[in-house]
Amino acid sequence: MDKSSLSIVKIGGNIIENKAELKAFLELFVQIPGKKILVHGGGKEATAMATKLGISSKMVDGRRITDSDSLKVITMVYAGLLNKNITASLQSLECNAIGISGADGNSITSIKRPVKTIDYGWVGDVTSVHNSNIQKLLESDFTPVFCAITHDGHGQLLNTNADTIAAELGKSLSDLYDVNIFYCFELPGVLRDISDSNSVITQLNSESYEELRKQNVISDGMLPKLTNCFDALKHGVQKVYIGNQSMFRQNETNFTTISL
Amino acid sequence: MDKSSLSIVKIGGNIIENKAELKAFLELFVQIPGKKILVHGGGKEATAMATKLGISSKMVDGRRITDSDSLKVITMVYAGLLNKNITASLQSLECNAIGISGADGNSITSIKRPVKTIDYGWVGDVTSVHNSNIQKLLESDFTPVFCAITHDGHGQLLNTNADTIAAELGKSLSDLYDVNIFYCFELPGVLRDISDSNSVITQLNSESYEELRKQNVISDGMLPKLTNCFDALKHGVQKVYIGNQSMFRQNETNFTTISL
Numbered sequence: 089m090d091k092s093s094l095s096i097v098k099i100g101g102n103i104i105e106n107k108a109e110l111k112a113f114l115e116l117f118v119q120i121p122g123k124k125i126l127v128h129g130g131g132k133e134a135t136a137m138a139t140k141l142g143i144s145s146k147m148v149d150g151r152r153i154t155d156s157d158s159l160k161v162i163t164m165v166y167a168g169l170l171n172k173n174i175t176a177s178l179q180s181l182e183c184n185a186i187g188i189s190g191a192d193g194n195s196i197t198s199i200k201r202p203v204k205t206i207d208y209g210w211v212g213d214v215t216s217v218h219n220s221n222i223q224k225l226l227e228s229d230f231t232p233v234f235c236a237i238t239h240d241g242h243g244q245l246l247n248t249n250a251d252t253i254a255a256e257l258g259k260s261l262s263d264l265y266d267v268n269i270f271y272c273f274e275l276p277g278v279l280r281d282i283s284d285s286n287s288v289i290t291q292l293n294s295e296s297y298e299e300l301r302k303q304n305v306i307s308d309g310m311l312p313k314l315t316n317c318f319d320a321l322k323h324g325v326q327k328v329y330i331g332n333q334s335m336f337r338q339n340e341t342n343f344t345t346i347s348l
Numbered sequence: 349m350d351k352s353s354l355s356i357v358k359i360g361g362n363i364i365e366n367k368a369e370l371k372a373f374l375e376l377f378v379q380i381p382g383k384k385i386l387v388h389g390g391g392k393e394a395t396a397m398a399t400k401l402g403i404s405s406k407m408v409d410g411r412r413i414t415d416s417d418s419l420k421v422i423t424m425v426y427a428g429l430l431n432k433n434i435t436a437s438l439q440s441l442e443c444n445a446i447g448i449s450g451a452d453g454n455s456i457t458s459i460k461r462p463v464k465t466i467d468y469g470w471v472g473d474v475t476s477v478h479n480s481n482i483q484k485l486l487e488s489d490f491t492p493v494f495c496a497i498t499h500d501g502h503g504q505l506l507n508t509n510a511d512t513i514a515a516e517l518g519k520s521l522s523d524l525y526d527v528n529i530f531y532c533f534e535l536p537g538v539l540r541d542i543s544d545s546n547s548v549i550t551q552l553n554s555e556s557y558e559e560l561r562k563q564n565v566i567s568d569g570m571l572p573k574l575t576n577c578f579d580a581l582k583h584g585v586q587k588v589y590i591g592n593q594s595m596f597r598q599n600e601t602n603f604t605t606i607s608l
Binding site for chain 2: 230
């Protein structure tokens with residue numbers, strides 16, 4: 089049976105923090121044909137709000153810790169301020185958005201990251217995507233807008249990486265749809281030379297990726313992102329696209345397409 | 349054709365502000381048979397957050413004004429912090445909650461309250477409930493949890509009275525369901541003597557209400573609430589119940605039942 093197509097688009101701070109950028113992105117997003125899901129992170133708004141509230145970001149060994157106060161701010165900013173404003177903007181563009189977290193419809197459960205050497209606090213590692221509830225929303229012609237918050241099923245909300253949420257949604261929903269994932273970030277794609285935005289690697293597969301890794305061509309910052317991408321592809325996602333929001337413009341070719 | 353039953357329950361600050369009260373309420377809420385919707389206000393949490401952020405509540409002629417900063421705080425606290433924690437708690441009680449605002453699924457649209465003598469700021473008067481989208485959620489066995497925020501359809505979120513949201517949902521959804529509305533507040537019901545919590549008026553209809561109003565038995569604070577109730581009843585709602593959360597306990601009889 090032919091599956092219908094589903095586009096999962098993840099946007100980060102660089103788009104969210106800039107009203108004009110966000111507006112331009114949302115206008116492109118609503119034009120994507122077929123079913124779609126938007127996943128957003130939080131960006132600097134949460135940090136700014138925490139600072140205003142006198143909550144300092146706790147760092148251990150260079151890693152950010154989500155203590156109770158930080159989780160509160162993240163829940164307010166991601167699930168409240170950003171998620172509802174994005175939803176209202178999409179509705180004004182006649183896209184039937186419904187803004188949710190992983191707790192809503194029990195769509196994404198996670199467990200508090202186990203403490204090995206570092207206690208990351210209220211950070212959740214995804215354990216399960218309940219795709220039947222997400223399917224109900226998609227089949228009712230809603231466009232789910234996920235903020236980067238999940239829950240443990242016992243009443244606890246957990247801060248979860250937005251890239252991972254997009255990948256986990258993609259993996260699970262591949263059982264039901266032909267899924268493509270689009271990671272929108274500040275660069276036009278995976279670069280051969282991090283200082284040259286004209287050096288986009290337009291095609292990447294497991295073989296060429298291994299080759300480039302051996303040659304140390306791919307920068308450290310890209311490695312976890314690409315590990316996420318290949319993991320998603322191995323679990324049924326058709327293709328993953330990485331680039332900035334102009335990859336949604338017609339006739340644009342300057343972005344990275346990743347396949348197995 | 350027989351319609352299925354739908355219970356719309358509105359809770360206010362007195363329940364939301366107290367963790368133990370909220371937990372006790374949610375445990376009763378999940379036991380309500382049939383389809384249900386929860387509507388919540390915000391209570392003191394938003395005011396406390398505004399104070400922490402150095403935002404003072406603007407008042408004109410004793411009425412609260414929702415300026416841009418206040419709307420931001422309300423969106424963070426109502427749609428983020430409170431709505432997502434209530435949703436996660438309901439999920440832990442195996443109720444398939446989905447926490448939304450009026451912007452989500454374009455469920456409730458409103459207009460910024462027209463300026464006569466006072467500009468209330470970003471306050472919305474409900475213009476329309478799009479019950480087909482809410483019906484899709486209910487028929488997919490979700491339990492919608494509404495925070496008291498609506499939108500104008502042009503991308504603007506608006507602060508809207510939670511009592512009114514419950515009444516407007518009830519009026520519109522009466523086309524599709526047998527709707528009962530439950531207003532949960534700090535008192536056990538409509539009181540004959542505001543200083544005596546044992547003076548609950550257990551039955552009220554338009555006739556007895558008029559009578560009691562003429563006798564000045566019903567306090568000023570109850571009048572807008574009861575106007576809302578009779579308006580809902582006139583538009584198809586079966587019954588309205590007013591009391592504190594113990595009205596959901598089995599064999600409880602001490603609350604007010606309102607019918608036409």
